Amino acid sequence: RAKKVGGNRVERYSAQMNEEALHRLEMDSHLRKAVEENELFLCYQPIVDIHTGAVKATEALVRWRHPKLGLVRPDEFIPLAEETGVIHEIGRWVLRTACLQTKRWQKMTGNDDLAVFVNVSAVQFQHERFVGDVKQALRQSQLPPSCLHLELTEHSMLRHLPSTLRTMDELRRLGVGIAVDDFGSGYSSFHYLKQLPATILKIDRAFIEHLHTNASDEAIVKAMITMGRGLGLETIAEGVETVEQLDRLRDLQCTYAQGYALCPPLMAEEATPYVAGVRK
Ligand code: C2E
Ligand code: MG
Numbered sequence: 001r002a003k004k005v006g007g008n009r010v011e012r013y014s015a016q017m018n019e020e021a022l023h024r025l026e027m028d029s030h031l032r033k034a035v036e037e038n039e040l041f042l043c044y045q046p047i048v049d050i051h052t053g054a055v056k057a058t059e060a061l062v063r064w065r066h067p068k069l070g071l072v073r074p075d076e077f078i079p080l081a082e083e084t085g086v087i088h089e090i091g092r093w094v095l096r097t098a099c100l101q102t103k104r105w106q107k108m109t110g111n112d113d114l115a116v117f118v119n120v121s122a123v124q125f126q127h128e129r130f131v132g133d134v135k136q137a138l139r140q141s142q143l144p145p146s147c148l149h150l151e152l153t154e155h156s157m158l159r160h161l162p163s164t165l166r167t168m169d170e171l172r173r174l175g176v177g178i179a180v181d182d183f184g185s186g187y188s189s190f191h192y193l194k195q196l197p198a199t200i201l202k203i204d205r206a207f208i209e210h211l212h213t214n215a216s217d218e219a220i221v222k223a224m225i226t227m228g229r230g231l232g233l234e235t236i237a238e239g240v241e242t243v244e245q246l247d248r249l250r251d252l253q254c255t256y257a258q259g260y261a262l263c264p265p266l267m268a269e270e271a272t273p274y275v276a277g278v279r280k
C-alpha cells in the first residue's frame, strides 16, 4: 500500500512505522542481542588537517542494522541504551572495535600517528569500570594511548563534575586525549572550561552552518578558535558542508575540519583510501 503513494509520503509512512515499531520493541533485550549478534557496526568519518589536507584521524560513529527495522541511527538508540544500562556493553564494543581498526590502519598505511575519536556518553563515563575498559581496549589493540581521543559533550562533562574531573585526569595521565563535543551548544561556562583537562574543542555544527553568511556566527567561531589556542586546545570544526565554509575556517586558523564537504562517515573498507592518503 505504501508503495502507491507519493515519494514523501512513503518516507513519512515508513518513518512513522519505524517509530511505532521502536516503541513496541523491548529495546533493552533487542539492544543486548544487537551486541551479541553483531548487528552493530561502526562508520568512520575522516578528520582532516585544514592546512595540509592530511587525514589526522577518524571519528567512529555507531550504527545498528536491525533485522526488521533496518538501519537505526545512534540518536534513536543511544538514549535508550543509556536508560537501560546496555550502553556499557555497547560502549565497550565501540571502544575495542575502533581501537582495533585504527591499529589495523596504522599497520596498513605506516602512519603511526593516525588517531581515532570515540564518542562516550555521560552514563558510560560515570561507570567505575570505564577507565579499565579504556585500558583494556588499548591493550588488546596495541593502539598507543595518544592515538585515542574520547569525545564528551560539555553537558555530560558538567554532570557529576568532581568524579568527571577525576576520571578525566586519570585518562590524561594514560595519555588519552579528551575532546569537548558539540562545543558551544550547551551551557558551558568559562569557569568550568578552565577546570576541564580537555585537549580539543569540537565546534558545534550549528555555528559552522552559516559561517560565511552570518557575521555573528563568524565572530563566535573566531572567538572559539582564539580561546582554544590560548588554552592550548586544538579546534575541530564539525559539519563542514561547503568549500566556502572550509576556506573561511582556514582563514580563521582552525586546525581541523570534519563534514560532508570533505567526506561523509564511511564503512571501514571505504574509509581506507582516505586514511591511507590515496584519496582526498
Ligand atoms: P556527534 O558526535 O556530534 O557526531 C556528528 C554527527 O554529525 C554524526 O551523526 C555525523 O554523521 C553527522 N555529520 C557529519 N558530518 C556532517 C555534515 O557535514 N553535516 C551534517 N548535517 N551532519 C554531519 P550520527 O552518526 O548520526 O551520530 C549522531 C550522534 O550520536 C553523535 O553526534 C554522537 O553524539 C552519538 N553517537 C554516535 N556514535 C556513538 C557511539 O559510539 N557512542 C555514543 N555514546 N554516542 C554515539
Ligand atoms: Mg562526536
Ligand code: MG
Pocket (backbone or CB within 6 Å): 181, 182, 202, 204, 238
Ligand atoms: Mg558533535
Ligand code: MG
Pocket (backbone or CB within 6 Å): 181, 182
Ligand atoms: Mg552530537
